Amino acid sequence: MIARLARRFPNLAADVARHFEADQERSLLSQVVYALESQGVWAVAVYRFGRWTYREGPTGAAGVPFKAAYHALHKAVEVATGVVLPASADVGPGLLISHPGTIIVHPQTRIGAHCSVGQDTTIGTTGRGGNGVPSIGQDVFLGSGCRVLGGISIGDGASIGANAVVLRDVPAYHTAVGVPAQVVPRRSIVPPVAGLAPGQPPGRKGT
């Protein structure tokens, strides 16, 4: 039954699997409970439901209850968790939101597969007339409190430091820190905290 659900909803299965990866010391039951209790999983599950509703779900009158349910759940998640992750954003499989806290994602954002987003993070426009939206590659690590703003690209495997304000492109497998963020040479690729693993260059264990 679980295997069949995972095959039917592979992106959501990949999201939940990220929580399992985060702490492999736990028993399977403990991992399942941990994932179900995770506010990040609630938010991502509702996002995936919204994507399904609008892209694959029933159309016309038959789709109305699904769309209504999605909007109610989206609002409930927003109020309960502070995560705003609209179904129109394009997020690849394996998104990890491991801690509760406000996360705002612009509706036109693109986020690649296997990314990690820390709490208190904003991904959106610069405001005041700037309407470009970030495009984020795969295996990207967004540290807690960061802001990624404007029509910029964050390359695959990049890491964004805690509290960074990123206003320019970040090349693949580079790290950006500070306000405004600067790209720094990368000395370490060890995950700073279990469950919030920075992206790793290709070929390394765990990629």
Ligand SMILES: CC(C)(COP(=O)(O)OP(=O)(O)OC[C@H]1O[C@@H](n2cnc3c(N)ncnc32)[C@H](O)[C@@H]1OP(=O)(O)O)[C@@H](O)C(=O)NCCC(=O)NCCS
């Ligand atoms: C960005 C990050 C992943 C970099 O890790 P790293 O690749 O190991 O990089 P280093 O620790 O070698 O740091 C490289 C340089 O950037 C600086 N730096 C690192 N993180 C920084 C940050 N968030 N803000 C400002 N400067 C930072 C370091 O001081 C160092 O500068 P120096 O060369 O002048 O000494 C990590 O520092 C970080 O910010 N992680 C976020 C963790 C997080 O969100 N935790 C929340 C858990 S709930």
